[in-house]
Amino acid sequence: MKLNERSLAFYATCDAPVDNAGFLHKKGGRHAAYHRRWFVLRGNMLFYFEEPGSREPVGVIILEGCTVELVEAAEEFAFAVRFAGARVRTYVLAAESQAAMEGWVKALSRASFDYLRLVVRELEQQLAAMRAGGCPPPPCRPRALLPKENGCAVWSAETPAAPTGASPRARPGPEPPPLPPRRRASAPNGPLDSASFAQLHELYGQEVRALRSQWLRSRAQP
Numbered sequence: 001m002k003l004n005e006r007s008l009a010f011y012a013t014c015d016a017p018v019d020n021a022g023f024l025h026k027k028g029g030r031h032a033a034y035h036r037r038w039f040v041l042r043g044n045m046l047f048y049f050e051e052p053g054s055r056e057p058v059g060v061i062i063l064e065g066c067t068v069e070l071v072e073a074a075e076e077f078a079f080a081v082r083f084a085g086a087r088v089r090t091y092v093l094a095a096e097s098q099a100a101m102e103g104w105v106k107a108l109s110r111a112s113f114d115y116l117r118l119v120v121r122e123l124e125q126q127l128a129a130m131r132a133g134g135c136p137p138p139p140c141r142p143r144a145l146l147p148k149e150n151g152c153a154v155w156s157a158e159t160p161a162a163p164t165g166a167s168p169r170a171r172p173g174p175e176p177p178p179l180p181p182r183r184r185a186s187a188p189n190g191p192l193d194s195a196s197f198a199q200l201h202e203l204y205g206q207e208v209r210a211l212r213s214q215w216l217r218s219r220a221q222p
Helices: 005-013 098-109 113-132 145-150 197-220
Strands: 020-027 034-042 045-049 059-062 066-070 078-083 091-094
Touching: 005 034, 005 045, 020 098, 034 098, 066 098, 078 098
Parallel strands: none
Antiparallel strands: 020 034, 020 091, 034 045, 045 059, 066 078, 078 091
16 A cells, blocks of 8 residues: 655644554564654554654554554563564554553554444444434444454453452453443434434534543643
């Protein structure tokens, strides 16, 4: 696949909000040494730079069709981004803390069109339920998509049973990516029942912008 380098460089360094960013240690392709790089995730593209202020990325990883899984490596908090195929490169990355590793694994696992299709399908079902005036259907979590997105060793489609005497919250590994929160169905002939798609888009967009502003404020706090 051919990529326009100038367009990629502009997209990597533009002022639009990013999905995730931070330092990761990247293992070299032919050598075992790790190099500290600044990574920026935008959509399904993972850019990496020499420094946060670099004007052009050193490289980019197209995440479509990949799996993300934890691995054992010389560096602590390591995980791998794998692609299908015998000669396709596997990217081994290492975070600087457990929390950072879990955040990156979650973000990378959601950076695909398969995950977006799952979210869109869920929203379509919620919208159809609200227009019908009934209760929303149960969460849509197709079991076939989760292993493909998250690899074979990170998350399971089944909730693991807690050991005897353990706290209900004590579960190994990071939590799976959350689906969007459900809304209560409006009453028949309510404001949402006759709203157009543009009106619904603006209504939901206000809440999304408010939640994003709250999230950005929480990240800015020390």
